[in-house]
Amino acid sequence: MEIKIIENQNPKQPPKDDSKLGFGNFFSNHMLIMQYDKNKGGWGPAEIKPYGVLGLEPAAACLHYGQIVWEGMKCYHTRDGLRLFRPKDNFNRLNRSADRMCMPSVDVDYMVDALKEFLKLEKDWVPKLKGTSLYIRPCMIAHETFLGLHKADKYLLFIILSPSGPYFKEGFNPIKIMVEDKYVRAAKGGTGEAKTAGNYAASLKSAVEAKKKGFSQTLWLDSIEMKYVEEVGAMNIAFVINDEVITPELDGTILHGITRNSVLEICGKLGIKASERRISIDEVIERIENKSLTETFGMGTAAIIAPVGSISYRDQEHIINDFKVGPNAKRIYDELIGIQYGDIEDTFNWIDKIE
Numbered sequence: 001m002e003i004k005i006i007e008n009q010n011p012k013q014p015p016k017d018d019s020k021l022g023f024g025n026f027f028s029n030h031m032l033i034m035q036y037d038k039n040k041g042g043w044g045p046a047e048i049k050p051y052g053v054l055g056l057e058p059a060a061a062c063l064h065y066g067q068i069v070w071e072g073m074k075c076y077h078t079r080d081g082l083r084l085f086r087p088k089d090n091f092n093r094l095n096r097s098a099d100r101m102c103m104p105s106v107d108v109d110y111m112v113d114a115l116k117e118f119l120k121l122e123k124d125w126v127p128k129l130k131g132t133s134l135y136i137r138p139c140m141i142a143h144e145t146f147l148g149l150h151k152a153d154k155y156l157l158f159i160i161l162s163p164s165g166p167y168f169k170e171g172f173n174p175i176k177i178m179v180e181d182k183y184v185r186a187a188k189g190g191t192g193e194a195k196t197a198g199n200y201a202a203s204l205k206s207a208v209e210a211k212k213k214g215f216s217q218t219l220w221l222d223s224i225e226m227k228y229v230e231e232v233g234a235m236n237i238a239f240v241i242n243d244e245v246i247t248p249e250l251d252g253t254i255l256h257g258i259t260r261n262s263v264l265e266i267c268g269k270l271g272i273k274a275s276e277r278r279i280s281i282d283e284v285i286e287r288i289e290n291k292s293l294t295e296t297f298g299m300g301t302a303a304i305i306a307p308v309g310s311i312s313y314r315d316q317e318h319i320i321n322d323f324k325v326g327p328n329a330k331r332i333y334d335e336l337i338g339i340q341y342g343d344i345e346d347t348f349n350w351i352d353k354i355e
């Protein structure tokens, strides 16, 4: 694949200490950009150029009407070289999000190939320490300039790269979450299952209030009855009840998490019973109290598997498994990162080699 590359004449060095990366703090020397113009035949070719300002006009449509979709995936440093985890699934989901927001789709195979070329150029930015990775953020925005609500004809897609460590300061240790019973994240028929910027903006008020009270994340309930569990801030959620992993079904309001799907598949491989069903917050609390619910964990690309040590609902904290990581979460986590870092054979065909 031929991609135009404009090299950064002022390149920075990647951060030296992989143990101090945090999440989303550093950006590599280049970005990949593609432009779409409906009146010029759609998408132009991918270009790689120095990371820098995009130069949007104040009338750019995304700033006013919110046509913005994005993705999050990771590149891992493994003993056999650089590896991506299910990248086609991310670009397919980008297309589904784009469709919901009346934005154009991309050619998934072309995007994966272009991303691989980009990663070859930035290979020194993939951190090596176990548990770190290069976080990849593709983002599509409407950048046509107009006022007046309508679907834009011009879009920009960019990909930026951020060497990252654990998403939570707790690492792979239990976090505290709070059930949100005032605000809602998404309604049926809305944009909840699209990865679009507005969903995250709408979640911030709750996240800020949760943080003030000492919680890492908000656990969202359905918007109609405020009764059924949906997902947490940037993760899907699972409960272990009587040794069965249970995660809320995909009902149009939650993200079709790639980690969630991987966990369900891994449960099959490990012989752990798993199912998708509606689960009410009352059932969750009752089962924590009668000890039939023994584990809770979040699932997402950024956080991988995030054990939950307590759930607070209506100002009452309910402690799970004495605030310790449970055996199922640990087994699933070990299997998932084992596959991602190339230490366990990938029988699912999830790993995509870069070189």
Ligand SMILES: Cc1ncc(COP(=O)(O)O)c(C=O)c1O
Binding pocket: 072, 231, 232, 233, 234, 235, 236, 255, 256, 257, 258, 259, 260, 299, 300, 301, 302
């Ligand atoms: C709202 C939301 N739910 C769930 C997830 C988990 O999805 P994935 O496992 O594909 O990263 C994310 C992360 O992207 C998210 O932002």
